[in-house]
Amino acid sequence: MAEIQMALDSLDFDATMALAEQVAPYVDILEIGTPCIKYNGLKLVTALKAAHPDKKILVDLKTMDAGEYEATPFYEAGGTICTVLGAADMATIGGVIKAANANGAEAQVDLIGVEDKAAVAKAAAANGAQIIGVHTGLDAQAAGQTPFADLNMIAGLGMDVKISVAGGINKDTIQSTVQAGAAIVVVGAAIYGAPSPAESAKELRALVDAA
């Protein structure tokens, strides 16, 4: 059964907490987006975990250096998954994996911006990363790109990792994304841009569960 991850992309602390409250019944993972964590800091992880102790919390750190040092406090504060960039040095990726393992948590390697995605995904998996993130960023989405070709390529490697997919997934594409091998589907604008985020999340939940 695939998991739904809700990307909380606002900068505002209260708006982020309020949106999480609306969608929590329908999603598995609450993601604190990169701009949001940089803007608000660690206290948002603590607050979100306290409000939703039964949900996984993903902290989208997109770590590029000082892996273990940067990620450790976010795991300790309640992060279930932290992200590290596939573009980072493998020592940095290894540092985040080490911090994850020390906290009974998971590390996700984000392939955004990586040239040789297959090579990095394989190396990261071999180093113990639990999740590989196939990710078309917001700026690349604005230029019309999607993550689906990369998903097929990474799924085709047959690795023993979870694949997370992000990049403009909506109700028209979420089922095919699951069917193509995504263990985690990330939804952002399709929920927070909807007239009723809760209704949209509920609809996406039903689609994923039927996929």
Place this chain on the structure above:
Amino acid sequence: MAEIQMALDSLDFDATMALAEQVAPYVDILEIGTPCIKYNGLKLVTALKAAHPDKKILVDLKTMDAGEYEATPFYEAGGTICTVLGAADMATIGGVIKAANANGAEAQVDLIGVEDKAAVAKAAAANGAQIIGVHTGLDAQAAGQTPFADLNMIAGLGMDVKISVAGGINKDTIQSTVQAGAAIVVVGAAIYGAPSPAESAKELRALVDAA
């Protein structure tokens, strides 16, 4: 005259403010390190600028996506320079440059982890980046790497940008770094690891001014 940038790499808010206070008389730029900004959030930029209105503040965001959206509030809060990863999409780099220009501030493109550093540096400069960062990260430093060969290569391109150099610079290497073309030299452990950070900063200031 080269500028000295002090990397504030602690996670603790009060320790960061206290270290800045000690070294401010001797440095030009106070850098909020990436782990530190993620841990503390925007309020640290506001506090540091309020305490040191005459200093430049660098916010080491290492932005990888959503450039304009992520960087804008940090410039508005008093950041003089924000960093964006050279590994990012050029649209992301352009977004940070746009946010910098909208605030009369500067964008620094960090070449950490970039394969073809010359190509990215040239493209970033052509897109209006004011500073190119030659940067050996903490994890790569731990593996024995230094930024000096990359500095010579980037300086040799003769571009009309400032070059910032970071990666374990200390009193033995700071003068040759300036002489090799660094407009900004970043110092971290050489100051905060010293018995007296203020004395170390003063010594480095004298070395830079005599270089």
